[in-house]
Amino acid sequence: MPKLSRLFVRTALAYLVAGFTAGALMLANKGVALHPFLWRLLPLHVEFLLVGWTVQFIFGVAFWILPRFGTSRGPEGVVWLSYGLLNAGVLLAGVGGLLAGSPWPVLAGRLAEMGAIGAFVVNMWPRIKPFRDVAAGGGRGHGPSRAP
Numbered sequence: 001m002p003k004l005s006r007l008f009v010r011t012a013l014a015y016l017v018a019g020f021t022a023g024a025l026m027l028a029n030k031g032v033a034l035h036p037f038l039w040r041l042l043p044l045h046v047e048f049l050l051v052g053w054t055v056q057f058i059f060g061v062a063f064w065i066l067p068r069f070g071t072s073r074g075p076e077g078v079v080w081l082s083y084g085l086l087n088a089g090v091l092l093a094g095v096g097g098l099l100a101g102s103p104w105p106v107l108a109g110r111l112a113e114m115g116a117i118g119a120f121v122v123n124m125w126p127r128i129k130p131f132r133d134v135a136a137g138g139g140r141g142h143g144p145s146r147a148p
């Protein structure tokens, strides 16, 4: 598994733990009123689990597993950019949603997330190719490999 995928997946797992914790706190607060602030965790819970966990996990596994060009997984710079933008976006939108006030952090977070998706697609798009191209060394002229 390449370094970028390990980073995506480990970060996704951190969001899974944080998102579940926020959900558990909200759930507990429904049974036993602990503190009214806990209900404000809802946007953070949703952001961390839907984007921080689910999307990020998919990015990590897709970067690792989708067809390669020989040993290359295409331009990595855009994937690093995607990782940075995605996590800046999740933090801005998740934590910004906690602060009942300015909508700007959430908007900035959403824009960063869109940028992350765009950058990821730049890397992924040419890697979506029929198996016969991969097996025959076709497409971009590279065959299958045993790259890590």
Ligand code: HEM
Pocket (backbone or CB within 6 Å): 020, 022, 023, 024, 025, 026, 027, 042, 045, 046, 049, 050, 053
């Ligand atoms: C991948 C897992 C999960 C995802 C994607 C997820 C997503 C969501 C979403 C989208 C909502 C908002 C629903 C709405 O506004 O109608 C929500 C609400 C909620 N979630 Fe989760 N959730 C997950 C796991 C959990 C877990 C494990 C817990 C508790 C331990 C939890 C507790 C809650 C609670 C208490 C609410 C508020 C429900 C209400 O409106 O009364 N969630 N979740």
